[in-house]
Amino acid sequence: MEAKVTAHGRFTIAEIDKRLYGSFLEHLGRAVYTGIHEPGHPTADANGMRRDVIDLVRELDTPICRYPGGNFVSAYNWEDGIGPQDQRPTRLDLAWRTSESNQVGIHEYAAWAEAANTEMMLAINLGSRGLDEARAFVEYVNHPGGTYWSDLRRQNGQADPWGVKVWCLGNEMDGPWQVGHKSAEEYGHLANETAKALRAFDKSLELIVCGSSHSNMPTYPQWEASVLEATYDQVDYISLHMYFENHEKNTAEFLALPEKLDKYIGTVSGVIDYVKAKKRSKRDVKISFDEWNVWYHEREEDARRMAEWDWPHAPRLLEDIYNFEDVLQVGCILNTFIRRSDVVSIACIAQLVNVIAPIMTEPGGISWRQTIYYPFKFASAHGRGTALRLDVDCPTYDADVASNVKYLDIAGVHDGDAGTLSFFAINRNGAETMDVTLGLEGFGAAKSVEHTLIKHDDLEARNTLSAPMTVVPEAGNGAKIEGNGLRLTLPPYSYSMVRVML
Ligand code: AHR
Numbered sequence: 001m002e003a004k005v006t007a008h009g010r011f012t013i014a015e016i017d018k019r020l021y022g023s024f025l026e027h028l029g030r031a032v033y034t035g036i037h038e039p040g041h042p043t044a045d046a047n048g049m050r051r052d053v054i055d056l057v058r059e060l061d062t063p064i065c066r067y068p069g070g071n072f073v074s075a076y077n078w079e080d081g082i083g084p085q086d087q088r089p090t091r092l093d094l095a096w097r098t099s100e101s102n103q104v105g106i107h108e109y110a111a112w113a114e115a116a117n118t119e120m121m122l123a124i125n126l127g128s129r130g131l132d133e134a135r136a137f138v139e140y141v142n143h144p145g146g147t148y149w150s151d152l153r154r155q156n157g158q159a160d161p162w163g164v165k166v167w168c169l170g171n172e173m174d175g176p177w178q179v180g181h182k183s184a185e186e187y188g189h190l191a192n193e194t195a196k197a198l199r200a201f202d203k204s205l206e207l208i209v210c211g212s213s214h215s216n217m218p219t220y221p222q223w224e225a226s227v228l229e230a231t232y233d234q235v236d237y238i239s240l241h242m243y244f245e246n247h248e249k250n251t252a253e254f255l256a257l258p259e260k261l262d263k264y265i266g267t268v269s270g271v272i273d274y275v276k277a278k279k280r281s282k283r284d285v286k287i288s289f290d291e292w293n294v295w296y297h298e299r300e301e302d303a304r305r306m307a308e309w310d311w312p313h314a315p316r317l318l319e320d321i322y323n324f325e326d327v328l329q330v331g332c333i334l335n336t337f338i339r340r341s342d343v344v345s346i347a348c349i350a351q352l353v354n355v356i357a358p359i360m361t362e363p364g365g366i367s368w369r370q371t372i373y374y375p376f377k378f379a380s381a382h383g384r385g386t387a388l389r390l391d392v393d394c395p396t397y398d399a400d401v402a403s404n405v406k407y408l409d410i411a412g413v414h415d416g417d418a419g420t421l422s423f424f425a426i427n428r429n430g431a432e433t434m435d436v437t438l439g440l441e442g443f444g445a446a447k448s449v450e451h452t453l454i455k456h457d458d459l460e461a462r463n464t465l466s467a468p469m470t471v472v473p474e475a476g477n478g479a480k481i482e483g484n485g486l487r488l489t490l491p492p493y494s495y496s497m498v499r500v501m502l
């Protein structure tokens with residue numbers, strides 16, 4: 001199968017916001033307890049945080065990390081997580097039917113985020129609570145001192161404010177499953193008033209209002225229109241979520257789902273433009289795609305177990321073990337975000353550790369990289385710079401979710417400072433090798449090229465506790481400089497990163 005791709009130095013999409021490679025940690029299952037936090041672990045630091053996990057997060061290089069939820073946040077009292085740890089209350093977490101010990105709160109998370117080299121992105125409870133608790137939390141976190149909340153923070157051991165910039169105004173407030181679920185009108189009003197109060201404190205905060213939980217929600221996309229009409233002047237981003245499932249074990253359909261993601265982003269971008277025009281506004285609102293991932297492997301079994309259990313603390317929950325097929329999917333999702341980086345500024349893989357996550361841990365034992373760790377790591381490391389608008393000509397197939405799905409999914413990024421071009425390419429055809437002629441125009445001559453390949457004969461191959469290195473990247477030999485560009489050979493069902501030194 002043949003494909004022709006052209007990249008031109010002047011044919012660009014946008015400067016990529018590095019927060020496109022954000023992540024998410026929720027008080028859910030073992031994400032926090034025995035995920036990042038395990039005081040008795042041989043690698044634990046003074047904060048009780050696993051150093052082996054911090055090292056893997058640093059290697060993944062995720063510039064921002066959303067916390068503490070997720071559905072959890074909608075019945076969370078942030079004050080439960082401050083002060084002496086032995087005096088913190090244990091509470092019921094209504095979202096996941098578990099017990100929350102509050103041994104990790106904002107202080108522990110902040111110290112972890114600094115160690116893991118990631119910026120905090122904090123979510124406010126607008127489900128069971130409201131404006132008053134939100135303004136107290138922001139004052140606690142960001143005010144230098146001399147007030148009740150800021151002095152309490154100082155008393156609790158943190159003299160300097162953390163200066164958190166990015167705040168989520170609730171989570172998935174359109175979802176009937178959410179504690180404190182609201183109509184678009186109710187939520188829009190509350191979010192707007194909360195945003196006004198937070199802006200009165202600091203107008204430079206970056207505020208994210210909830211969009212739809214997914215594009216199959218019955219209220220989508222009217223929810224976005226109503227919420228933005230109520231909040232447009234006060235917010236910077238609208239949040240979207242999407243999880244990718246393959247219950248039918250149909251790889252072609254599964255790998256076509258990023259087309260649905262692309263349409264979802266396009267539609268919401270249109271709604272943003274509509275509200276902006278209607279309001280005669282000059283400000284821009286962008287998309288924060290702050291939950292995305294493959295999530296289906298353990299989903300039904302988890303729902304069954306959850307319905308039966310008796311409020312356990314940090315149980316195994318949502319621990320999907322990813323396979324090689326998911327590498328291809330995550331590669332296509334990240335490519336979609338790069339191609340939509342003109343409207344998507346922030347995106348967060350959901351989640352980071354143990355819970356539908358690229359990193360897994362065993363209590364008292366090792367931590368390891370899931371298969372999906374690698375495409376994320378490569379995009380985060382080399383997908384920064386200017387997104388290129390590639391011209392792609394290749395055979396297509398028709399799927400239920402979209403017609404004319406290109407067998408070659410490719411995104412390109414030019415880093416002018418480093419003098420590199422990076423291409424991320426997925427061959428969505430399982431039967432044929434893809435021979436790609438990639439023309440490079442307007443960049444100057446290519447000096448050298450490197451190919452990194454992820455390929456496994458078994459789409460179901462997984463990295464597990466006993467075999468953590470089953471699916472790993474390897475040096476490929478499928479990229480050659482040829483004439484004014486490259487010739488790429490991409491094996492059937494494969495992920496490739498091709499880097500050109502200019
Ligand atoms: O990431 C898991 C859950 O998915 C989050 O708590 C929620 O926001 C979403 O429905």
